[in-house]
Amino acid sequence: MRRRTPAALCAAASFVVIGLLAAKAPAELRIGAASSLREPLGAIAALFAGEPGGASAEIAFGASSVLAVQIRAGAPIDLLLAADARIAEQLAGEGLTEPPVPFASNRLVVVASRDLPPVIHGPGDLARPEVRRIAIPEHAVPVGRYARDWLRRHGLETALAPRVVRTEHARATLSAVDQGHAELAIVYASDARLARSARVVLEIPAAEQPTIAYAGAVVRGSREAPAARAFLRFLADPRAVARLSQAGLHPPPHTLQTGPHPPPQALQTGPHPPPPDPP
């Protein structure tokens, strides 16, 4: 009986020791990737592991903004693949990553629930009385910002403001329309493919599309920086591009128009060649 206390303390201590041993950093490429990349990235990582000079990768998925917070705190990430180039540029500006390289892009579309009569033929129809609620993410979510910019462009932001249902993220926006909680939503084309009952009612013309760039950036001081750079280059490989396009993502924009400095100069300062032009 007398021995029990030391035994309990030993058990607690051994937990800590085992924990520290088990938590030794594994020697492989660690990627922090936007949740929307989950489908294509698993396959791309498997391809990359089989490449000469490739490496096996461990991927943490999350919202790009959360990944940025994690990188700032020193989370073990060698390569960030963000759904919003601005987030990657901001980290680069803070000296935490190398200059970002765009590797894919997305488009905005307007989707409608099946309950809405076919009344949407142009941007102006968004203000029709049949549209009682329109789902748009918070301003802090990139798609929310893009959607608001586009509405403002058409002078609709104020008119629609009372009808806006603020959603938490891009997928929740689609669900809101799929489940009939809102008549309309502005979502990514890649998300719209996953709709159950909602349908795309308005393709936003290329001229009005915001630059929605997915960008990758190698975290400075990472032990696996060469492998991270190689992975970033591999995203331009035709096999990787094919996987990305299966997920509804397009080739990257030629330039990143998010920073105050003029592209493309900004992109070519990095150690990576810019991705090839789309065919």
Add this chain to the structure above:
Amino acid sequence: MSRAELLSMTGLTLQVALVATAFALPFALALAYTLARRDFPGKPLVQALLALPMVLPPVAVGIALLLALGRRGPLGPLWSLLDVELVFSWWAAAIAAAIVGFPLLVRACEQAFADVDPRLERVSRSLGVGRWQTFWRVTLPLARRGVLYGVVLAFSRALGEFGATAIVAGILPGRTETLALGIYSRVQLGDDAGALTLCGASFVLALSAMLVAETWLRRPRRRFEGPGA
């Protein structure tokens, strides 16, 4: 979703919750006993602070843990020196779960210790039994029911922990993706069927934990208070 995936996520969830509870228990017992037996200035403040992990937004707990465990945080040099990487490991998930479940554990244990008549402890001491032995042989057995209740509560809370875990352990499929994180990421990806399967697994785990609690927690009552109680 494959059966192997489901099994590994369920296993990981159990592993995280078990380690979290085991890790928190010694600290909770010591704190709860002190709170139940001693009065000291600032005791309400200590009790309020102890409740914080339960009432704070879990994401706030996650951010605090991320700063504490991250290599660029105030303790960063320590982690670099030890060459450990806690962030994004399942240990981070266990630590998050332990902290979030800790208030439940302390509260239940404190109540359980308070319900043990201090005179029984005094009798034990007067018979020449030491302080520690009295705790192990008198207080703890009498408080067992409440302590176990706290253990099960904390364990169940750990099974479902999401907010702090997502921040500090990340969502690494196969490594830190517990059932709660898996449900979230599948909903985000539009995989409703997968999410539902994982919800089912969570339901079964949570229900089993509570059922085990009911079975365990009833037995001491019969033993100590007799069948007529």
